[in-house]
Amino acid sequence: MATRTNGKSGKQPTINDVAALAGVSKKTVSRVINRSEFITEKTRKAVQQAIETLGFVPNPQARALAFRRNFLIALLHDNPNPQMVLNFQQGVLDAIKDSDLAMIVRPVDRGSDRLLDDMRTFLEKQRPIGAMLLPPISENDELAALCDELGVRYVRIGSALLDDARHCVSSNDREVVAEAVGKLIDLGHRRIGFVRGPAGFRSAAEREKGFHEALAQAGLSLADENFAAGNYRFATGVEAGRKILSQPAPPTAIFCSNDEMAAGVISVAHDKGIRVPGDLSIIGFDDSPTATHIWPALSTVRWPIREMGMRAARTLVAEFLGPEAKIAESDSPVLPSTFIERQSVAAPARN
Structure with a gap:
């Protein structure tokens, strides 16, 4: 379960070693590693201290096997505005920077007859925890249904509400x-x-x-x-x-x-x-x-696209980002845009 060697014993520290040192169960250690919110702060600190003392590093393959998913979130897009895609990616990276998650980006062709077949192959092969769908493919109900069928969490990004709050981040x-x-x-x-x-x-x-x-x-x-x-x-x-x-x-x-x-x-x-x-x-x-x-x-x-990227990631995988990332039920999935007045606007000289 580890990839580093304990300097004192010469053996790789295991999750059992961490549990013994922290005085907790193996399951509790696993919950701390996976950032479960159902752990007291005292227990969390004890486990983290044991991890640091032993130099324990969780094995990502073992974790993926346990969750039956890789620790990946997928960004799917077919958008002619590269700056928009880049800004959204930055928001996602802001959200997951202190976690064990990684993002994979997959451009798609929304006009292809093979879109759903290609996405099925991609999602089955990569086994991400969740997928973020940028417009306009976020408007494809069949793609959302495919994610549901495969057990892949999804969030649809749009300029209007496209789904319920569990599956949507939008602007006004x-x-x-x-x-x-x-x-x-x-x-x-x-x-x-x-x-x-x-x-x-x-x-x-x-x-x-x-x-x-x-x-x-x-x-x-x-x-x-x-x-x-x-x-x-x-x-x-x-x-x-x-x-x-x-x-x-x-x-x-x-x-x-x-x-x-x-x-x-x-x-x-x-x-x-x-x-x-x-x-x-x-x-x-x-x-x-x-x-x-x-x-x-x-x-x-x-357009708060970077904030929308952060919200989308938190909506998908809040439990892997720590208690502070949890989305409250009262939080609206709509992130408002704002008008910014600069030098290109003035009263008309004629009409």
Whole structure:
């Protein structure tokens, strides 16, 4: 059960040695190792002291055999926004950094006819304790059902509630986008453009709904010439900017469904001699590094994706992270986004 040698005896210390030194049962030692919350602090300290004294290191293979799972959590994604995936991973790593858990990342093709077969093979081979499903594959009910069938815990990440609290971490995209667009309307903007995210993404749909709700509340509507579809990449923001800003009388403000596309629109505005924010106000979504790396700094919605990664990991494996990681039943699975106002927004010079 150990991988290190006891310096005094020359033999590998075992879990039985730890139990004897701490004056507890082998089962109690196992519970301490696995961070069970059903252990008193006095007992926990006694066992940990015995572990340190003996130089005992639990055998990960033996633990995996006992749990019938590897000490892994899987991140499954098919997302065109690499910064979003990276930020989510960092949140997961923040949560598991002091544990024996590791994360494996598996990109998938959501359009593949073999998606479910490939995921079945992957999950059966890797035997993770749990899986985190990033959008848009988090919206695949069959994939969630497959995790259930295989006994793999899962958490679905989304821009709206996709499941019950045990299986979901989400944000409030629709409400916060309505708030952000409302800021533009309060400043006096009446002709407002919109760059949508990719078809088939719940986040794109929720953000579009929030945009239209804000306009409807003010008695406004979106003109066809002020609309463009994108796919969350910079290049499609450039395409959208060329379409919307080539009109004789372009809108005075544009909401873009993510920061990368907003940066593309700003690039086109600079090329055309359109001042931001003097002639055109722009808002993005994510609060990615891009938002502060461009000029002017981008007003945007801060999507708490790193915090969502941390919450997802805690939701999956709180018992392996210590008592402080436990999610209270009263804790909402919705982590709110916030509007961040920077230099890309101002009152319109014309209307």
